[in-house]
């Protein structure tokens with residue numbers, strides 16, 4: 001998750017201000033109380049803007065954890 | 079998954095009706111457990127239990143289907159949220175589109191209003207608005223109030239108005255036949271005298287004189303919200319009051335007019351020549367107002383307004 005990680009971490013800390021645990025690639029929505037499905041949309045769209053990529057609905061639905069999001073961003077950036 | 083759940087953990091202090099409703103909702107929508115847990119983390123109060131009892135009575139045998147309809151609504155709202163966050167606007171921009179897609183399609187509209195009925199309990203901002211309607215707005219009406227609701231939808235607000243001892247007569251106008259049928263079902267289920275209902279666009283219904291008007295979650299459905307508020311003004315008797323509720327940054331399949339701040343709504347009410355009696359700002363999903371403003375989250379904005387004497 002090299003360069004992508006710090007920016008994703010910023011987005012997560014902004015959106016999920018009550019979460020104080022570590023942010024790793026293994027982090028899932030189930031571990032973060034504020035990370036509900038609406039907040040997930042906000043997260044994904046902020047990531048799209050920040051990294052200049054666009055996800056399909058199927059890609060969004062299939063994301064298993066934060067690392068998967070980072071991998072997808074990296075794949076899209078080529 | 080839902081069998082293993084302990085309802086009391088999800089909603090501490092929940093009464094029997096709320097517990098049954100939570101169990102039914104999670105049977106239809108197990109993925110919603112985290113959301114409901116958070117919704118009721120601070121505990122459930124008496125209003126939640128009375129609302130759960132009412133919703134259960136309205137649902138009757140259809141509770142499982144209503145819970146499915148809520149699940150469908152949550153999915154529909156999620157799709158609109160994705161569009162809204164990407165584009166910074168609501169998908170639809172004309173009333174004609176919303177009417178064709180939603181209001182004129184009884185199957186779609188019924189599903190939508192059933193989902194919205196359950197959202198009154200599951201979405202904390204909706205519950206806060208409904209409680210404020212009952213406990214803050216209605217007690218300010220004089221006795222023998224002639225009450226109108228424009229766009230009653232599922233009928234819950236109109237029911238609360240009818241149940242309030244100050245209300246003398248209850249009228250509902252709605253553009254959707256499916257909504258009017260649901261209002262009738264709601265009143266029949268609770269064995270309350272049927273309100274007087276009219277299938278009409280608010281701009282076309284004949285002017286009347288009302289002491290009290292509820293106008294909840296309709297403004298954002300209109301192309302011309304300023305004209306609609308002027309209409310509310312004209313329908314009120316001098317000194318009459320209105321309960322005007324509209325959300326900020328809240329996409330839905332039939333939302334057309336985007337209000338980006340609560341102040342935009344308050345200003346529109348003032349511009350219609352109405353006086354402000356009180357304002358409630360209820361951010362969605364329990365967010366603080368600061369956070370909701372910063373992240374442009376949905377905020378239910380309610381204005382209690384009065385037509386000057």
Ligand SMILES: C[S@@+](CC[C@H](N)C(=O)[O-])C[C@H]1O[C@@H](n2cnc3c(N)ncnc32)[C@H](O)[C@@H]1O
Nearest residue numbers: 181229230231252253254257279280294295296
């Ligand atoms: C979202 S529902 C609101 C239900 C309820 N008042 C509430 O706050 O939960 C909107 C309702 O307004 C009705 N509506 C929309 N535009 C209207 C118009 N121009 N005239 C009359 N009713 C309208 C719809 O058919 C629907 O029943």
